[in-house]
Amino acid sequence: MLSDKHILLIIGGGIAAFKSLDLIRRLREHGAVVTPVLTKAAEEFVTPLSVSALAGAKVYRDLFDLTDEAEMGHIQLSRVADLVVVAPATADLMAKMAQGLANDLASTLLLATDTPVLIAPAMNVRMWEHAATQRNAVRLRADGVHMVGPVSGDMACGEHGPGRMSEPMDILAAVTAHFQDGPLQGKHILVTSGPTHEPIDPVRYIANRSSGAQGAAIARALHALGARVSFVTGPADVPPPAGVDVVRVETAQQMLDAVRQSLPADAAVFAAAVADWRVACASDSKLKKTSGALPVLTFAENPDILHSISHAKDQRPKLVIGFAAETDDVVENATAKRLRKGCDWIVANDVSPQTGIMGGQENAVTLIDEKGADTWPRMSKDAVSQRLAALIAQRLA
Structure with a gap:
């Protein structure tokens, strides 16, 4: 042996x-x-x-x-x-x-x-x-x-x-x-991770509390099973895992462009916490504080990466997985999101402040597919990733 x-x-x-x-x-x-x-x-x-x-x-x-x-x-x-x-x-x-x-x-x-x-x-x-x-x-x-x-x-x-x-x-x-060949040997899997930063001006931006830990753990688990992993990451707190192809981005538009350039892929896992909106016209100069006057920011909708790839006419991965970070009615909202986005699976989790999940070391998720919802016990983000990677390997097999 x-x-x-x-x-x-x-x-x-x-x-x-x-x-x-x-x-x-x-x-x-x-x-x-x-x-x-x-x-x-x-x-x-x-x-x-x-x-x-x-x-x-x-x-x-x-x-x-x-x-x-x-x-x-x-x-x-x-x-x-x-x-x-x-x-x-x-x-x-x-x-x-x-x-x-x-x-x-x-x-x-x-x-x-x-x-x-x-x-x-x-x-x-x-x-x-x-x-x-x-x-x-x-x-x-x-x-x-x-x-x-x-x-x-x-x-x-x-x-x-x-x-x-x-x-x-x-x-x-x-x-x-x-020393054994992994079940994902010869497969190419795309993983997005981390937050996006949408600029307001050269020194300010809109972001969220995602650390990128779950996305990095997923990429690491897929790589351990033999997959070639394209890892598109926003400015995360957690460094990317060794052995994967890393593409660093800042904004949602940059992430979509990088995702498209990384296709074709056998599967895609969209774990990034992409900002829904951006400032329509970011300032080229730092906005100055003026007494008695507040800046007025006009927002525009960011591209919907999960929806775009799920409905791609060509180069759609065989398996498209989205994430749904919710604070209320987690399963119901995530189930509706899966149908709306057109992806195959949704990994839903409760990111209410009291859970400590956003930015923490553990996660409690529910995997939703065409058959229904499967709630997993709370476990480390590495354990979640290993379990998800094993299911991906089974589906692609």
Whole structure:
């Protein structure tokens, strides 16, 4: 299954490091060649001798070991692998990866590699839920780092919650899936994301609260299933995922133009929060504040991107998916929108302020198609994206 696949396994310093020994055994049982790297902290939990014995290979530990550098420089070591696996990935290692630090062998390898990276986070629940760790996780996903876990459960410290490292068999499954051709191999999918900015004058604009996180997550999930993704994004807070073709735009008209230029496509997911209106005549100069006088703005309707592509006479994608961000009567309004726009599916969500969804890390959606409405439980935006991507793959198959 993993015959002759070279896995560079970086073992971080945490109590979960003991699971790495079983992971090595599982990887080798499936034919992988494992090159282990131990952080200094990891040596407090597992010994180099036990790791070397199970891997059947030398353990790399020191960035400045001249013998190792002569045998295989750290740059070369980082690039000969087919996949880099970090298990456990501690909060410290994740922070180093997110910030691009390189002060030991493990972090230097991770910064120097252009090989895909899969991490298995493991830490105390409070560390995992800390805002800094969550920011780092978002940054790493955006950088194209794959993640398995963490899972919820009892911890060595006596606490309970998310933060436990995934079991070796689950990590093995993620490694195996990485080397399999995805179900969307050979498919081209267009994804729009983020808000649009409609100028009032050179320094002011009309916008909305969309962060672009859901659109970026969808593009990432589709790419992970093998699709070629054209990612048309407005000025979002979240960086675009690695491995996709990025087109940056500002306005709704620019987004429509970019969408048309990206066709043909097998499917299109319109997750962008496009402004409905723009200022009819944006000023070329900054509008000045004048005592007693208020500026009068005349609005014009923006192009309807979803409607335009859904009703395109040529180059209409086989599957067109829209989004409906609603604050009232979510399912009813979204159902009517699907019929009005002419798209195949609508992903509806409640973006009322109390939900925390607009700009947040979670989403609660209802998928509406010709058969009716299917309401999903609240989950992370990554989980929503993975579920949606799987359904897209089924439909295109």
